[in-house]
Amino acid sequence: MTEQEILAGLGEIIDEVAGVPAEQVTPEKTFVDDLDIDSLSMVEIAVAAQDKFGVEIPDDQLKDLKTVQDVIDYVRRAEVSA
């Protein structure tokens, strides 16, 4: 999956879970400060990302993913090693 595809997928997920319009979901944005997403929504995003990308993001990894780009990188790395 390309970075663009993952970004588009994340945009859909974040729109559905947190009500943030997909176009605001850009790589440099931080979840907490820029997108106003709390820890429970992050869990929901991780669960939805697992459905969409087939990549599991455990809770202990999730807390280190601060920006949209961090998630994109995580998904891509997991795809390579899978």
Added chain:
Amino acid sequence: MRLTEGQAGARVLAFGGYQPARVVTNDELSATVDTNDEWIRSRVGIASRRIAGPDETVVDMAVQAGGKALAASGLSPADVDLVIVATCTPETQIPNTSASVAKRLGIVAPGAYDLNAACAGFCYALANAADAVRAGTATNVLVIGAEKLSQWVDWTDRSTCIIFADGAGAAIVGAVSEPNEAPGIGPVVWGSDGDMADKIYIEDRNSFIFQEGQAVFRWATTALAPVARQACEKAGIDPGELAAFIPHQANLRIIEGIARRLGAPQAIVADDIVTAGNTSSASIPLALSRMIERGEIASGSHALLIGFGAGICYAAQVITVP
């Protein structure tokens, strides 16, 4: 050996609920622990909860809810021959809660047992009751979920004291009136996962309830929608036809998460947690009784119930609203 004559199906005849008088608001809690109304509302969806008086017991609350359900059903105490109380916070291990509740309601010599499946308890008890009626081992069953969680909460722990509350809810279960009438309680889908036993627990009799919130949240928002869909499938009811969805009132965010993944666009989703808090096994019948009282769900429509909690235990079934 002979067996009892069975019944074609079981149904819920009536619900009843009871909440203690004392309302505890988020502002009241933020005076004693480091939290605030906005945080509690956004994370768990609770605006206020009810807390039992110091001398008010689980038996007292169960009697109140059970009495209301019995009155609403039109049956008399003599018609009830089995009493099941789902609770994880009984005052005493022995005697059990159910025999005392039966005695106080004037139900003479019924089968009586307590059931602990934590927050899934009511759905387990409802399934047991339906099976007993179908098998012919009980005629009418009083099923109660009753909890006094306030006595197991550390009121200085802001992660739990904002969530848990007290209350009771009850249902009367009997046979369908005609042999060819559609059953009113669908097949239960139940299960457990002991691997998650350390996520919600009370260590010993001198301890308080502990919950690993994020892990429970992830499990609940992932594992439960498939269980809910399976309960619909077994009952032969499409989720799109459901008039109501009443999940255990654990956390509004969990409720919304499961509802979104279930896909039941016509269903009114119970949000009783907003003013009741998380009352464990009491939450489903309490929410249902209040929704019926307010006229939010029509008699004869289908509602999906799903209980889930410590153990981890879960159970779901479709019912016909009485």
